[in-house]
Amino acid sequence: MFLHKIKSNGLAHLSYMIGSNGKAAIIDPRRDISAYMDLARKEDVRITHVFETHRNEDFISGAPAVRAATGARILHGPNRDTPIQYAETTREGDHFEIGSMRIEVLETPGHTYDSVSYVLYDTAFDNRAVGVFTGDALFIGDVGRTDFYPDQKREVSGLLFDSLQKLKTLGDQTIVYPAHGAGSVCGAGMADREFSTIGHERLNNDRFAMTDREAFIDAKVAENHYQPPYFEMMERLNTEGGAPTDRYLTPPPISPDSELLKGEAQIVDIRSETDFAAAHVPGSYCIPAGMLASFSGWFLDYDRDIVLVSDSAAQAQEAATTLARLGYDRVVGHHAGTVPMATSNQPLESIDLIDTDEVKARLSDRPTGWTLLDVRSIDEFKGGHIEGAEHAYAGRIPVDLPNLDRSGPITVMCGSGMRASIAASVLRREGFENVDVYYGSWKAWNSQG
Structure with missing residues (x-):
């Protein structure tokens, strides 16, 4: 029996692979699926199930790509508006066997209407839950945001309160496996730590510890969150199903006098803010690599090419991977630094x-x-x-x-x-x-x- 956590830096997205007796399941996979395929080969297991905790707004699901590669079943909670086209609907009380593991479904709406949590049991020690994959309902140090339904603010906040009470009944021993860690746009007060238990969160997570439903609703309604424009694209693709990405992840180098640096492409400078200030291509965006996941979705168009100005080819490849997870597949090239531009007499600006x-x-x-x-x-x-x-x-x-x-x-x-x-x-x-x-x-x- 094993459990692996796969972290997507920048997005602070956490996905998981669990397995036993030659079978495995993935919870909330990202769009580039090579990490899961590598783990399946290493553990010598067949991926039979993909469990999604909700329709994500901040990255493209890799569930369709996993199914295409493995034939795995995709399970997703009930969506009252638009059914998820690529998944089977799972509901509270459903259970699934993964070798000697059992997964039971809890409906935990609030962050979204289709949110579910997956409770993990070890059938050899079946008295209480071992862990729970909470998606964006419960984080380490925080709970999910509830601002995606502006006209139903109090309703969805109340639903989240009720969902959190369900999670408390699993017992203090239950390990919490959320879909995001600190730095995610899906919460504001997450701990830097990515491990906890229901018991620890009851004692230390202010929102989770609340027992007054109306006070909880008031507190959630009063929160301030921002919704980048790209969320709409994520919602559409995570309803229809996004394509695999691996072929997009290595942007080729371009020369200092390339027409790509002078034409209609969006130029994104991912170097440090001080390097950008010293010299940059006129009209380029300064979005340091560590901030790409948080800010590229505010400014970049999906229907235009993207050129990266980076410190290195490796940095450009990592940035292209991050952008692909957000649906930006048109990264057509990269240029390493601005010194070659200066020596070839290309125009540069400073701040x-x-x-x-x-x-x-x-x-x-x-x-x-x-x-x-x-x-x-x-x-x-x-x-x-x-x-x-x-x-x-x-x-x-x-x-x-x-x-x-x-x-x-x-x-x-x-x-x-x-x-x-x-x-x-x-x-x-x-x-x-x-x-x-x-x-x-x-x-x-x-x-x-």
Whole structure:
């Protein structure tokens, strides 16, 4: 009997393979399935089942690709709006045998209407559950967001409360296997730790510990979450079924004078924010590699080619893999760094980075029309900000453009400078010429009292 966790960095997505006696099942697979195939060969098992905890909004499911490769059955919870076209519907009380393991289904709606949890039993020690795959209903340190149905906010929050009470009945010994870890857009307060039990969460997870249903609903309705535009594409593909991706994952190198750097392609610079500030291709997006999963879905079009500016071919390949998990299959090439462009006399631009002393000076003697723009989340902004700063979330900069003053200089800040650099690159693309970044941002401001 074995259990493997497969983590998709950037997305903070967690999928699992369990197996026993020559059979295996996968829970919430990602679109590139080679990791599961490799594990199946290593463990010498046949993948017979794929269990999906819900229709994901933040990445494309790999269930159809696994079935195409193995013939496995795909099980998905009941969707009251649109049935999942590639899956069988499973309901509470259903159970499945995987060698000496038994999987039982609990319907746990709230995050989505079709959310289910899969309870794991060892049939040789059958008294209580060993573990539970909770999807986005219960995380380590948090519970799922409930904002996907704006007209039914209180209803779905109440459903999630009821679902969490079901999970508590499994017993404190039950190990929790969520679909996401810290950094995911599907929750805000997740722990960095990716292992826990029902008992530990009852003691330490504030939302899970709540016993007053109405208070829980009030707390969930009051939460602030952002929904990137690409969520709509994920919902469609995870209803119809997405195609495999492996052939898209190695973008070829291009020359410094390539027409791809001058034409209609979307240029995404995945180097550090400081490298981008020093020199970048005019009109390119600054989205550092570690932020791709969080921010590319806010800005990139699915129907246009993408060119990456990276530190290396390996970094470009990893970025292309991340983008493919979000459905961006048109990564047509990469260029390593900007030095070769400079030596071949290709045009480059830069963005100034300013420090705390300069921000203090501007606050004391404000330049004409100057805006200090804080692009952190609204919760971060309300938790503390520089007096006089304006707020616009980094991902929503294109939507908030009409509210920004084009006539004067703009200094962009965030928590450290990374999101500010992303936002500054978008502003520059949109024709804002006098833009700089407060490097260190809120952390630097606080560190100096």
